[in-house]
Amino acid sequence: MTLHAPIAPRPAFEEVPPPGDYALVRRTIEFISREYRSQPSLCEVAEGVGAPEAELEAALRRWAGLSPKAFLQAVTLDHARRLLAEGLPLLDAAIEVGLSGPSRLHDLFVKHEAMSPGAHKAKGEGLALRYGFADGPFGRTLAVWTERGLAGLAFSDEERGGDAHALADMLGRWPKAQAERDDAGAADHVARVFSPARWRGDQPLRIVLIGTDFEVRVWQRLLDIPLGCADTYSSVARDIGAPQASRAVGAAVGRNPLSFVVPCHRVVGKSGALTGYHWGLTRKRAMLGWEFGLRHPD
DNA sequence: TCGCGCAAAGCAC
DNA sequence: GTGCTTTGCGCGA
Incomplete structure (x- = not known):
């Protein structure tokens, strides 16, 4: 793990990520949160949020720097559990x-x-x-x-x-x-x-x-x-x-x-459940997903 | 009193 | 066994 190394910004992150993409990102997270049990494919997600597959993929890459597959992983329920299992880096x-x-x-x-x-x-x-x-x-x-x-x-x-x-x-x-x-x-x-x-x-x-x-x-x-x-x-x-x-x-x-x-x-929560967020659980997922993209550019 | 919790106990697969 | 809900306890504002 290279948690303390400076994060090399991807080209898309030289400036603020495009605000216009958040609406689509938000719908995507809401759809996934609802349908995650059935493991929806990219095609199904695109249909569920009402955007062409290519556009959805482009938006996720612009916004989070992630492929659709990686993004889906980063906002599912198990993501927080994985983060907890990794543990925090020791303070030097x-x-x-x-x-x-x-x-x-x-x-x-x-x-x-x-x-x-x-x-x-x-x-x-x-x-x-x-x-x-x-x-x-x-x-x-x-x-x-x-x-x-x-x-x-x-x-x-x-x-x-x-x-x-x-x-x-x-x-x-x-x-x-x-x-x-x-x-x-x-x-x-x-x-x-x-x-x-x-x-x-x-x-x-x-x-x-x-x-x-x-x-x-x-x-x-x-x-x-x-x-x-x-x-x-x-x-x-x-x-x-x-x-x-x-x-x-x-x-x-x-x-x-x-x-x-x-x-x-x-x-x-200790179980990895997100429990709550003052500005909505969807936004909490979005932030964790966005940060995942910063740490794991693909 | 309330709330972005926790752990044990109970119940249903 | 796992996973979900319920219960009682706990805290500071």
Whole structure:
């Protein structure tokens, strides 16, 4: 396993993967989740999602860098189980002592700071936020940031209330903060987060974790789960020193404001079941499949 | 009270 | 035996 080696971006990943393909990807994952028992062929999947076989194949290659067969594997139920069986790579000493630096195990190279409990209790009073919407590889994306870094990333789905719901869900966490709309800024943040070519240790992504002490401890632990890997709620609970608190960990993971950047999609049940995802299980599968494509270009 | 859990126990193939 | 559901326990907000 070469988990710590830099991931060589495929040509298609020099920039953000094409947002337009996500709609088809999403239908494909939904179809597979429904029909996986019957092991559908590519032809049947194409028919099920209403796209020509060639177009489906081209879209999967553009979006995930995977052949249809590899993509189907990466989003089936057993995928998470396989990831768990592989186990996490051991931390090497250089990383363990470098805790103050960017979180190097996470390929996004995130540099995080936590907001003080006092500031959190004030429900964002005095906090100046900017926010906006932009298209991304997992659909329409909401970004929220402060001058210190990215504070929120979420998704807007038409069938779940669209932009208004996504925004209320996010800004409701800091009801007393001021928020100013800036779609151009959001487009920059979204492009930065979802372009693997820009995940560089010398230019870490700055993020701000705003939450309770327990939540921030959970989120920081999630940053140590490497790209394309998976870990369990109970093991996260053990690692933050609260071995009985796996359910509380689940709740904290579910309150993660920074979807994808704080990789809550890499936490699954001990059995390998995906259990849940704030922005829909389909999207969790999509993220795991996309990451699989980054690690195993074919 | 609730929730993106867990493990044991019960049940059905 | 495997796989699924139910039950009781557990935690922090």
